[in-house]
Amino acid sequence: MPDRSSLRFFTATLPRSARLQRDFSDAVVFFHAAVAARLGMSAAEWKCLGILEQHGKMTAGRLAEFSGLTTGAITGIIDRLERAGYARRESNPRDRRSVLVAPGNVRALRDEVKAVFASLVRAMESVSSQFSVEQQRVVEDWLEKATLALRDRTRALRGTRLRAKKDGTNGKLSVPGGQ
Secondary structure (H helix, E strand, C coil): CCCCCHHHHHHHHHHHHHHHHHHHHHHHHHHHHHHHHHCCCCCCHHHHHHHHHHHCCEEEEHHHHHHHHCCCHHHHHHHHHHCCCCEEECCCCCCEEEEEEEEEEHHHHHHHHHHHHHHHHHHHHHHHHCHHHHHHHHHHHHHHHHHHHHHHHHHHCCCCCCCCCCCCECCCCCHHHCC
């Protein structure tokens, strides 16, 4: 396993754009993890609920496609969201063998996160105001293309996982508890 100093060296030698993208990605992930924790759910549950809110009713398979998670993971997420009242299963009128997942009662959640996201929107508007309309369009184009690339890479990674050895390593990384 490489020591920590060699990992820091690797990160330090990345091009500035790669470091910034990594930092931005980390900030987004940790922001949503903090919001989710504040609401008493996992980041995956929070993001799946957001997908349901944005796109409406859908099958569990479609939710798995949107999220990049396996259908098994999605089933567990739907179960937990349903128990909390944030999602509900409905029979699918087009296919009696499947169900649709719909957003549940999320009014209280909306009220709770409204202030959090209002302050984030203000902060992002402050950032955006420092750029011309043309520069903002370039950033928007990059974000759109980067999102598609991330979704593509998520689909490619789905179902692949580094397998840990019994000694808790996979040859490169340590896995706590050897799992």
